Amino acid sequence: MKTLLRKGVVFALLAALLFGASTPFTKSLVGDIQPLMLAALLYGGSGLGLSAWILVRRLIGRGTTESRLTAPDIPWLAGAVAAGGVVAPVLLMFGLTLIPASSASLLLNLEGVLTALLAWFVFKENFDQRIFLGMLSIIAAGALLSWQESMVGIPWGGLLVAGACLGWAIDNNLTRKVSASDPVQIAAIKGVVAGAVNLTIALANGVTFPAPGTILKAGAVGLVGYGISLVLFVLALRHLGTARTGAYFSTAPFVGAVVALVLLSEQATLLFWVAGGLMALGLWLHLTEHHEHSHKHEPLIHEHEHVHDEHHQHNQDFPWQGPEPHSHPHKHQALTHNHEHYPDLHHRHTHLT
Numbered sequence: 001m002k003t004l005l006r007k008g009v010v011f012a013l014l015a016a017l018l019f020g021a022s023t024p025f026t027k028s029l030v031g032d033i034q035p036l037m038l039a040a041l042l043y044g045g046s047g048l049g050l051s052a053w054i055l056v057r058r059l060i061g062r063g064t065t066e067s068r069l070t071a072p073d074i075p076w077l078a079g080a081v082a083a084g085g086v087v088a089p090v091l092l093m094f095g096l097t098l099i100p101a102s103s104a105s106l107l108l109n110l111e112g113v114l115t116a117l118l119a120w121f122v123f124k125e126n127f128d129q130r131i132f133l134g135m136l137s138i139i140a141a142g143a144l145l146s147w148q149e150s151m152v153g154i155p156w157g158g159l160l161v162a163g164a165c166l167g168w169a170i171d172n173n174l175t176r177k178v179s180a181s182d183p184v185q186i187a188a189i190k191g192v193v194a195g196a197v198n199l200t201i202a203l204a205n206g207v208t209f210p211a212p213g214t215i216l217k218a219g220a221v222g223l224v225g226y227g228i229s230l231v232l233f234v235l236a237l238r239h240l241g242t243a244r245t246g247a248y249f250s251t252a253p254f255v256g257a258v259v260a261l262v263l264l265s266e267q268a269t270l271l272f273w274v275a276g277g278l279m280a281l282g283l284w285l286h287l288t289e290h291h292e293h294s295h296k297h298e299p300l301i302h303e304h305e306h307v308h309d310e311h312h313q314h315n316q317d318f319p320w321q322g323p324e325p326h327s328h329p330h331k332h333q334a335l336t337h338n339h340e341h342y343p344d345l346h347h348r349h350t351h352l353t
Contacts, residue, residue, distance in 0.1 A: 008239025009286075012248035015232035020255025022225020024263060029221070032214050034207045035096055039089045040198035045219025046227030047191025050184055069181045076177040077186065084171025085194030090201060092164035098157025109143045110162055112250040114169035119242035123173055127243060134285030135243070138250045141278035144271050172246055176237045183234035187227055247286055254279045 029038060069077065116135050119125040178186060209215065236245040254275060261268055 008236050008245070009248060011232045012236035012240060012245045013251065015229045015236060016249045016252040017255050018229040018232070019225050019249070020252035021259045022221050022229070023252070023256035024260045025217075025221045026225065029214065029218055033210050033218060034202065035093045036198055036202035036205065037207045037210065038218060039093060040195050040202050041215060041218035042195075042222035042226055043085065043089070043191050043198060044195025045191075045222030046230070047188050047193070047195050049219065049223035050188035050191060050227045050231070054184060054188060067181050069178065069185060073178040073181055076174050077189065080171045080174035080178070081190050081193045083167040083174065085190045086197045088164040088167030088171065089194060089198055091160045091167060093198075095157045095160030095164060098160065108161065108165060109139055109250070109253075110165035111168045111172075112139050112246050114166050115172045115246035116243040118169050118173045119176075119246070123176075123242065125241050125243050130285050130288075131244065131247075134282045135247045135250075137278045137282030137285065138247050139282075141251075141254060141275040141282065144275040144278070172237075173242050175234060176242045179234050179237040183231045183238075186234055187230040190230065191222070191227055244286065247282065251279055251283065 026038070026042065033041065112135070116127075120127050175186065210218075233245065233249060236248065240248075257272060257275075261272075
């Protein structure tokens with residue numbers, strides 16, 4: 001169990017690493033590509049790249065043990081794609097036309113806050129004082145990293161950016177509902193749909209395609225920073241729940257700042273070191289969390305990749321030669337026991353305290 005918990009942390013931090021590291025490269029493309037077109041190419045590169053991998057995987061006969069999306073997953077995924085892949089990017093792009101980029105960067109830290117608030121108070125994910133303080137510390141660090149003295153005019157532009165953050169927060173929480181399914185398939189669908197929508201809006205507004213070389217660069221950045229990062233994010237959701245995954249992912253601004261320092265030879269400011277300390281404090285609070293109590297598992301039927309561990313002692317109702325992990329529909333019997341756990345696929349029970 002401890003190994004699975006740490007695996008989720010690694011997935012979340014790797015997702016933040018790839019997304020954060022892609023930020024300086026994305027910024028280098030801003031001068032060459034109009035914002036809406038850039039969003040289309042980043043998401044499109046993500047979706048097309050992952051779709052190509054799925055196709056190659058099938059052609060070479062290399063199957064996956066992950067479960068495919070099913071009919072009950074479609075409403076959740078559709079909501080996530082609409083909120084995070086369509087509405088949020090459009091709101092952000094229009095918001096950026098009304099307020100300075102520095103102000104938008106600061107406001108984007110609302111995503112972590114709104115993600116956690118929705119997870120805690122709408123989707124009833126458990127948290128305690130330690131997790132709450134860790135989240136505050138990480139978000140405060142991100143705010144410091146993006147702070148600029150030229151914080152001016154917020155009204156409509158600020159509301160649009162805040163709306164984008166809400167869209168991504170809804171996306172994160174809805175994606176958790178389908179996180180048992182193949183994360184590559186989920187990320188590919190999100191990328192293709194978001195890329196197509198943003199491209200349609202860009203072309204409708206008279207935006208033209210950049211040079212082929214620039215398109216390839218943007219697509220490559222999107223595949224790594226948006227696509228592969230999202231695959232890792234979905235895997236982390238599976239093991240950690242939404243709020244904790246969002247907290248770890250909020251370290252991305254710090255990663256981006258470090259990459260900028262190394263690649264762009266920028267100078268570290270006092271705010272950078274203070275933010276680094278707050279980030280380290282928040283990570284320590286989360287990494288040293290110990291959530292253990294007697295809890296009851298209600299009967300449950302679902303499908304996901306698994307091994308026959310403490311939570312999977314079912315009998316196979318089909319011919320099986322013993323390889324693990326594998327994926328198939330299975331039933332969990334009612335079970336009451338005590339061990340350390342996070343709000344993963346099997347621990348979404350309510351807490352009385």
